[in-house]
Amino acid sequence: MINSEILELLSTFILISAFYIQGQAYFKPAIYVQALQSTLIAILAFYLGISLFSIDYIILGITIILLRTVIITIFLFRGLVKEKPGTRESSKGVASELILNLAFSIIASLVVYYFVLEKIPISTEINNTLMLLFAFILLFQGLFLIISRRSTIFQFVGFIEEENSTILFGILVLSIPFLIEVSVFLDVLGLVIISSILTLEKAEHSRLDELKG
Amino acid sequence: MNIEPILLLLIPIISNVGFFKLKLIKTLSILSAVLTLIISIFLYFLAPIRNSFFFITKFTTFFLSMIASIYLLSTLYSMNYIKPSKIVSERLYYILLNCFASSMLFTVIMNNYGLMWVGIELTTVTSALLIVAETSETSLEATWRYIIIVSAGVTLALFSIIFIYYNYHTLTVTEILTKPENNIITKLAVALALIGFGTKAGVFPMYTWLPDAHSEAPSPISALFSGVLLPAATYVVYMVYQVNPLTNIFIIFATLSIITASVILTYQWHIKRMFAYSTIENMNLALLGLTIGQPLGAIILLLAHAFGKAGAFYSSGIVLKVLGEKRIENIGGLYTKLKLTSVSLLLSSLAVTGTPPFATFIGEFFILQTLIQKGYIIEFILIVVSLATAFISINYNVTKMIFTQRELTVSEEPRLITFISLVSSIIPLVLGILLLVILS
Numbered sequence: 088m089i090n091s092e093i094l095e096l097l098s099t100f101i102l103i104s105a106f107y108i109q110g111q112a113y114f115k116p117a118i119y120v121q122a123l124q125s126t127l128i129a130i131l132a133f134y135l136g137i138s139l140f141s142i143d144y145i146i147l148g149i150t151i152i153l154l155r156t157v158i159i160t161i162f163l164f165r166g167l168v169k170e171k172p173g174t175r176e177s178s179k180g181v182a183s184e185l186i187l188n189l190a191f192s193i194i195a196s197l198v199v200y201y202f203v204l205e206k207i208p209i210s211t212e213i214n215n216t217l218m219l220l221f222a223f224i225l226l227f228q229g230l231f232l233i234i235s236r237r238s239t240i241f242q243f244v245g246f247i248e249e250e251n252s253t254i255l256f257g258i259l260v261l262s263i264p265f266l267i268e269v270s271v272f273l274d275v276l277g278l279v280i281i282s283s284i285l286t287l288e289k290a291e292h293s294r295l296d297e298l299k300g
Numbered sequence: 301m302n303i304e305p306i307l308l309l310l311i312p313i314i315s316n317v318g319f320f321k322l323k324l325i326k327t328l329s330i331l332s333a334v335l336t337l338i339i340s341i342f343l344y345f346l347a348p349i350r351n352s353f354f355f356i357t358k359f360t361t362f363f364l365s366m367i368a369s370i371y372l373l374s375t376l377y378s379m380n381y382i383k384p385s386k387i388v389s390e391r392l393y394y395i396l397l398n399c400f401a402s403s404m405l406f407t408v409i410m411n412n413y414g415l416m417w418v419g420i421e422l423t424t425v426t427s428a429l430l431i432v433a434e435t436s437e438t439s440l441e442a443t444w445r446y447i448i449i450v451s452a453g454v455t456l457a458l459f460s461i462i463f464i465y466y467n468y469h470t471l472t473v474t475e476i477l478t479k480p481e482n483n484i485i486t487k488l489a490v491a492l493a494l495i496g497f498g499t500k501a502g503v504f505p506m507y508t509w510l511p512d513a514h515s516e517a518p519s520p521i522s523a524l525f526s527g528v529l530l531p532a533a534t535y536v537v538y539m540v541y542q543v544n545p546l547t548n549i550f551i552i553f554a555t556l557s558i559i560t561a562s563v564i565l566t567y568q569w570h571i572k573r574m575f576a577y578s579t580i581e582n583m584n585l586a587l588l589g590l591t592i593g594q595p596l597g598a599i600i601l602l603l604a605h606a607f608g609k610a611g612a613f614y615s616s617g618i619v620l621k622v623l624g625e626k627r628i629e630n631i632g633g634l635y636t637k638l639k640l641t642s643v644s645l646l647l648s649s650l651a652v653t654g655t656p657p658f659a660t661f662i663g664e665f666f667i668l669q670t671l672i673q674k675g676y677i678i679e680f681i682l683i684v685v686s687l688a689t690a691f692i693s694i695n696y697n698v699t700k701m702i703f704t705q706r707e708l709t710v711s712e713e714p715r716l717i718t719f720i721s722l723v724s725s726i727i728p729l730v731l732g733i734l735l736l737v738i739l740s
């Protein structure tokens with residue numbers, strides 16, 4: 088039997104971690120909270136695995152911890168060497184961005200809930216469509232983090248949040264961990280390695296004249 | 301179980317065993333590309349192949365042949381073009397090139413939407429470092445934008461795949477296409493796929509990675525991106541579209557993409573960016589053809605575009621290599637010293653802008669004819685105006701680069717890559733003439 092309050096609590100913490108990263112200008116805490124966010128999703132998978140007696144969820148949880156919490160965090164700290172640990176991103180106005188972000192998230196969630204989720208006959212493992220909203224907020228949050236920051240590390244954390252949102256959505260709607268596991272694996276196999284190379288080469292992103300138009 | 305599709309996927313991967321010696325991996329890469337092309341053509345006669353892993357129809361084999369042909373041309377072109385860089389060594393370049401080709405082939409032959417998604421994700425993984433092969437600040441930025449934008453798109457596509465699975469409890473293409481359903485979940489899945497997979501296919505508004513990546517990648521990779529990666533993504537968009545055909549939405553997005561590309565083309569200053577925007581226009585026209593029920597026109601357009609656009613990027617690569625200049629306004633007098641390159645550049649630009657009797661024209665003609673037959677008059681007018689604008693913009697720039705008076709200090713044209721460029725740009729013309737003979 089699944090206790091939906093536990094799932095809601097875990098999902099709420101996942102969202103809080105995402106907003107914390109948005110309001111954080113220092114690299115190190117943001118990376119740690121990203122690791123925490125992935126761990127929370129893994130705990131959620133473990134909880135579903137135990138409640139539904141499904142080994143797939145357990146494997147998914149282990150994969151997330153190994154690849155997201157451990158390996159990605161190591162790669163991000165490797166990228167941080169370039170940025171000098173303890174330093175913060177050069178962009179200003181992080182706090183005001185967070186306010187804008189919260190306003191945007193609330194509006195987007197209301198739109199998604201009332202105009203999409205409420206109208207589609209979709210049920211989750213716990214028969215609570217509202218749960219899917221957490222995944223969508225996390226997706227928008229990841230996108231917002233990417234567009235609002237110039238630093239490679241923060242943009243990458245935004246990308247991880249987006250990927251986390253897919254996992255959250257996938258495991259809440261129905262059990263297709265295989266595909267989700269592949270997505271987690273592909274991130275680490277390719278994108279993280281590639282991005283870590285790029286992180287070391289290019290720490291910040293700005294508009295370049297040659298890439299306009 | 302047929303062995304040919306498995307060989308098709310494995311040969312490029314196996315060729316990487318020669319990674320320890322540059323000469324060996326170069327030879328094996330060419331061999332792999334030749335074999336892949338032979339198998340792709342052979343598969344046309346074996347099609348249709350339907351089993352739990354592969355779904356290959358005659359329609360699919362056109363995509364396979366397209367991918368294999370440009371893979372071969374780009375591998376040959378790379379021999380005389382690619383130099384080792386800080387991030388990507390020459391050996392790594394060929395390893396990634398082979399994996400990239402294999403991932404595109406994987407994407408189009410799978411009988412599973414989930415694995416198609418994996419294929420699209422794999423193409424990003426294998427191609428990202430190829431963009432940065434000529435290490436520079438701009439290429440690093442372009443690669444980063446490519447990874448971030450495309451991955452965001454592919455994440456949306458995964459939502460779409462989850463919805464499809466939710467509705468059908470399977471992801472097998474052949475099973476799903478036999479029982480199409482018109483409900484809100486499949487509608488949502490198809491709409492999300494248009495944005496998600498459409499990101500990779502260059503559909504408005506998520507196409508922004510495309511001009512950056514195409515312009516900053518080495519020319520053989522730009523040719524692969526434009527000529528075959530985007531058609532492979534378009535193929536996936538089309539396969540998902542068939543789950544619940546949302547024709548009007550697809551037509552609106554394709555038309556918007558064509559209009560946007562043609563407007564931006566009017567003020568392009570970068571030779572490769574110009575061709576990149578032309579790719580957006582052609583891909584969306586092909587997508588339009590597929591969604592309004594004109595697959596023949598779309599296939600003709602895509603085939604001709606693959607070779608024409610590869611020729612355009614190969615020629616641009618020669619201009620960049622020899623003159624070291626990418627600004628259109630600074631390039632001129634090409635006909636004096638780069639005669640064959642001029643011919644190839646002109647032919648390919650005429651091909652990609654749909655000039656008769658190039659095959660692209662025939663493809664475009666079929667699509668526009670169907671569009672008007674189905675009553676999409678406003679879209680027809682908007683697209684014709686956009687195509688005319690793009691035609692004028694591209695050909696004006698190309699003729700200016702070729703025929704203006706300017707002294708060039710170039711000793712001679714690089715032979716092999718000029719020949720490849722010329723061959724690639726002549727194919728759409730030959731194909732067009734052949735089609736005209738057949739049709740008449």
